[in-house]
Amino acid sequence: MSKPQQLTFPWNKPNKSTFDEFYFEKNNLFIKEILLSEEDLFLYGVEQAGKSFLLQSVCNHFAFKEKQSLYIPIKEVKKYGSDFIDSLDQLHVICIDDVDLIASNKEWEIALFNLINNCFISKCRLIFCSSKNPSEINFELKDLISRIKKIDHVELVPVKTDNLPKAIKFIADLRSINLGDKEIKYLITYSRRSMSDLLDIINKLDNLSMQLKRKITIPLIKEII
Numbered sequence: 001m002s003k004p005q006q007l008t009f010p011w012n013k014p015n016k017s018t019f020d021e022f023y024f025e026k027n028n029l030f031i032k033e034i035l036l037s038e039e040d041l042f043l044y045g046v047e048q049a050g051k052s053f054l055l056q057s058v059c060n061h062f063a064f065k066e067k068q069s070l071y072i073p074i075k076e077v078k079k080y081g082s083d084f085i086d087s088l089d090q091l092h093v094i095c096i097d098d099v100d101l102i103a104s105n106k107e108w109e110i111a112l113f114n115l116i117n118n119c120f121i122s123k124c125r126l127i128f129c130s131s132k133n134p135s136e137i138n139f140e141l142k143d144l145i146s147r148i149k150k151i152d153h154v155e156l157v158p159v160k161t162d163n164l165p166k167a168i169k170f171i172a173d174l175r176s177i178n179l180g181d182k183e184i185k186y187l188i189t190y191s192r193r194s195m196s197d198l199l200d201i202i203n204k205l206d207n208l209s210m211q212l213k214r215k216i217t218i219p220l221i222k223e224i225i
Contacts, residue, residue, distance in 0.1 A: 015071075017056040021174055023159060023167040023195065031154055035127070036061065042128045042148065045156035048194035051129045054156070055095035058127060067092035074098040082111035089118035093125040100130040100137045109141040116147045126151070159195050164188050168198055177206050179216055186218050191225045201225060 024032055034041055035058050043051055052073070059069035068091045075098045088094055094115075102108035119126050130137065134153050139145050159167045165184050172179040179187075179202075191201055204224050209216050 015056045015060070017053050017060055019054075019057045019061065021171065022050060022053060022057065023170050025157070025159060025163060027157055031156060034152075034154065038125055040126045040151045042130070042134050042151045042153035043156055044130045044133050044153060046158055047131050048192075048196040049156045049158040050195055051131075051156055052097050053196070055097055055127060055129050058093060058095055062093050069093045069095070072096045074101045078102070078105075078108070082108045085111055085115050089115065089122040089124045091124050093127065094119070095127045095129070097129045098131070099128045100132045103138045104140055106140070109139060109144050113141055113144040113147060116144075161188075161193055164193060164195075164198070167195060168202070171199060171202060175202075175206065177202065177209075177216065183216055183218060183221060186221055187225075190221075 019032055019036070022032075031043070031054070035043075035054060043054065045051055056071050059071045062069045070088060070091055070093075072085070072094065074096065078101060096112075099112070102112060116126065118124075128134075128148075128151070133155070134148050134151075137148075139148065165181070165188065168179065168184050168187065171177075172184075187198060187201060191197060201221075201224055205216050205221060208214075208224065209220065212220075214220055
């Protein structure tokens, strides 16, 4: 039997995000349990908190379990129109990122409303994501607002500044990247203090270190940031 994978569309890029690579603080651990469940969810929180990473992790998790999934980043997908989502309700899970970006777009609001209704019937799971609390999104379609309100919504709180060193060390160790305390402190001091940006820098440092065959030191970090 062939193994179902994530569906592919023009905006899809290879992604290997997993829950194992996400640093969950104690106050966020319950979110992982919800994401691994079969419940619909509206996940919101400030930008760069890691919401997109988690949605992609959900899709990868269920694809590995031979259940079809699809990650839809509205920011990239909006230009393609909404017709393609009409027949997605037969999937196991659909993760829609930046859903607030369709607010006041009649075509997309109707399409999303229909998708929610169809998924309710087919038992396809829906996970929405936004930088805004659902109550702050200016959807115009009243029926859509009503449907969104019925979905449990949870806030993803970003990693506290005091815990950033521990989070960076956690990620570095997972990838067998040797980062000393001085280097970690320098990274946090001289770059944006979001896990998303810091992860991007760590990946670039790892690649540069391997290319130049040099240890990751502060001088090497200065070449990146």
